[in-house]
Amino acid sequence: MQKATSLRDLDWVLIGLALTLAAIGVVEIYSTTAHSALAAQYKKQILWILLGFVLALVVSQIDYHIILEQTPWLYVLSVLALAGLLVGGRSVAGARRWMHLGGLTFQVSEMVKLVIILLVAGYFADKRSRYVTWGGLVKLGALVGLPAVLVALEPDLGTALTFIPIAVAGVFLAGIRARQVAVLCLLGLLALPVGWHFLRPYQRERMMSFVRLTHDTQGSSYQVTQTKIAIGSGGFWGKGIGNGTQSRLGFIPVSHADSIFAALAEEQGFVGTLFVLLLYLALLLRLVDGAQMAGDRAGAILLVGFAAVLFFQIAVNTGMMIGYLPVTGIPLPLMSQGGTSVLFTFVGLGLALSVKVRQFVN
């Protein structure tokens, strides 16, 4: 294992993919917010990307094992921060998701995502058996579940759900028996009615409208309808930058943030959709490839966990735009406007780079 790495050895293809996606995001943010009250958002986004990029380079220089060693106190800090938010956080639009630091707001759950990746990676790093034990599953479930529940209580069900694919990816790599999978699936099914009970009215409404049990043209299915109109009306070539009537005239909500992909589809057409999805695909496949070459199990899980969380967010975000999945507030990584999300995605990328640069060399 080399002690120091040079920047030249980093995976610049990965960095290039991430920066390209972020740049496309900036263009779309600019296009949908120009001449509106949010017109300056794209500049902020550029600053966050640059900051994230620098952070990624810094993190890539740190041996990920050293970072892994910080997991216990990072975890405790995360849980405390989440609990603190619930107790004393300022409510913005009915949710306590943001921590206020000076003049900046900070979405704690975005940071927790990375901590969960570290947690899962660390957890399986020294397990030697071929399959996880029930005890191990319960322990992991409790460790991941606690922050997830706290996030879900904010309420931010979408982000809470992103923790699950990390754990699933870890368990999958570490090995699990088919019988255990079956039992878990059954338990999950049984838990559904209980979960329904805990959903908030608007969340239930989203689920109902997703399965077409209710149809309110002005409510949550309105959102999906309008988003589909935006995407569909983009056609093959799109309407061109700044010409997306659906996104610019306010028919799609938060077209610069969560719904940015619909704005892209409207303005850049299927060509744009295809191009961006292929970039994401390349990014994900490259991360998984890197895991295969990782120096150790912890590194592999770090990469796959990061890929899992990205994949989950990309699939859910782009899938709900076309009605594949119920509406939930999940940003599109790298593209959606939002400082914390961009920053921690780049930090995650830094972690991935750190693993990749220290990969097993034979």
Place this chain on the structure above:
Amino acid sequence: MEDQYQQDEQFPGWKYAFLQYAIALAFVLLLAGYWRLQIGQYRRYLDQAERNRTRNLPVIAPRGRILDREGRVFADNFPAFSVLLMRENAALLSPARSEGIARGLRLDPSEVARLVERTAKLPRFQPVVLKQAATMEDIAFVESHRVEYPELDLLQVQQRLYPKGQIAASLLGYVGEVSEEMIAAPGSLYRPGDVVGKSGIEGFYNSILVGRDGMRRVIVNSHGQEVGSLTTINALPGNDLRLTIDLDLQMVAEAALGESPGAVVALDPRSGEVLALVSHPSFDPNEFAHRVGRETWQQLTTDPMKPLLNKAIQSHLAPGSVFKIFTAVTALETGTVTPDYTVHCPGAVTIYGHMYKDWVWDKGRGHGSVDFHRAIVISCDVYFYTLGKLLGIDKIAFFAKRLGLGARTGIDLPNESSGLIPSPEWAQKVLKRKWYAGETISVAIGQGAVAVTPLQIAYAIGGIVSGGVFRRPHLAFRDQLLALGMKPPDEEDRRFPLAGATVETVSKGMWGAVNEGGTGGSARSPGLDISGKTGTAQVVSASLKDSGGKKAEFRNNAWFVGYAPSHEPEIVVSALVLQGEHSAVAAPVVRDVIKAYYDKKASRVAPARVEQMQTKVLSQVMELRQLVPLKAGTP
């Protein structure tokens, strides 16, 4: 630590391959979904996006103004707002939304539901008017609920304004929302919520006054707020209509009649131009400019004096002694008597075994020896009873009809009444009984079943004293109608030439009635050559009247018709004062109008003053309308 990690074995390679294939599969599915929307259903979604961002807003054409003969304004427009229901995204409202909207706009929820249902079949791009004359509160409601109710929008419209309020209201009529029958009529271009003339001039000349609405295609945001404009089809304003009415005479006639219920009609017998047309009590057409309040409507329709009835053309009543002129003309034209025919009047006469009293009977005397001229001057009943007996009903009816009674004059106003000249045929057909000879005696002095309108009286008397030339009364200038491409009504001027001697005799009689101490003395005005005839029509039989005491509804109707000058008259005015009891109350009304006509002819000072006064009233009204949003039902 480091050593431990380095000794780790790798996870099996198939797991990575599995993950990669799973990810790739998910992306293929996603791309298929986007392909389906963006390529497969591109047209459909493009249409929807286009409908989302554009909105078709009508541009309301202002209705033409109604002016008097000198261009002074009777009916104008002022800007107001209507609340529209945009139906591009949904033709129907859910009950909850419909109720929310109704509550916000303070409308009857069932009415809103009915309107929505009724308009469901109209093209989606046509908005529906939910509420006219939106108040400040309504406008605030729409503006503050753009998110909740994006289907609501505001439209600037031209609200009808009658700056002179009740002046000439019966004549002008009023406007209102187009009826369902009118919308359904073949060839109709009307849409629900359109404003059309409902009565009077507004109704009769609606096709001239109404404009053609334009359309504006605008870009809106998701809140329905306009952010840009695409195309505009300009509205075609309605045409102004100039009436033959002279505002000055109209004002004088309104004032002369005052609070009394009744009507006044002033015509120029040389042309048929209507110079003034008054009906009291009246109403304020401004209250109809938007949906009229239930309370106001109730009050207007249940008032026993029928304010919505244009009494000048619609009330058909016995004319009383005014009818003696027609009996007189009949007698002279048929050669039944000559002007020197004399009758002795002891105060009553017995004909067919029945005693017919003269109006002086109650004063305990008779008129003595009366010749033709004197009979008209003092309105001797006995003389005309005698003539009636000599003539018989057939001749009287024949002449009365030729002289302009018993049929519509053809004035350009809706729902004119034809009145009634009774005859044996009429009795047979309508009453299914024989005509009694005694009825003829009553008809001869304008009682019994004879019914005329104030307009008919002015028209007929004007025609008689003009030698038998009956000019169709009209309110719109013929040239103007032709210029606007509208064919003036077919009923043309009628001629029924009368012998010069006949005209001379009855004219002199009517001059005497006013100027020789006759019954029309209260119409006398020094320096003016006014002639006329009085009429006092019993509403009930004399015996019933005596038993009924002084009940208002049993009081006689007072008539007077006057004209000037006595030869080739320029103006003929009829006045009816309902329950006026004595014709002496109607005569001064006619006198005032004729005097005003000559005053105005002599000098131009008076009109200027009147105009000044009107401008002041107009500006006050405009101020009021802008400051205080109109509410249905408030005066």
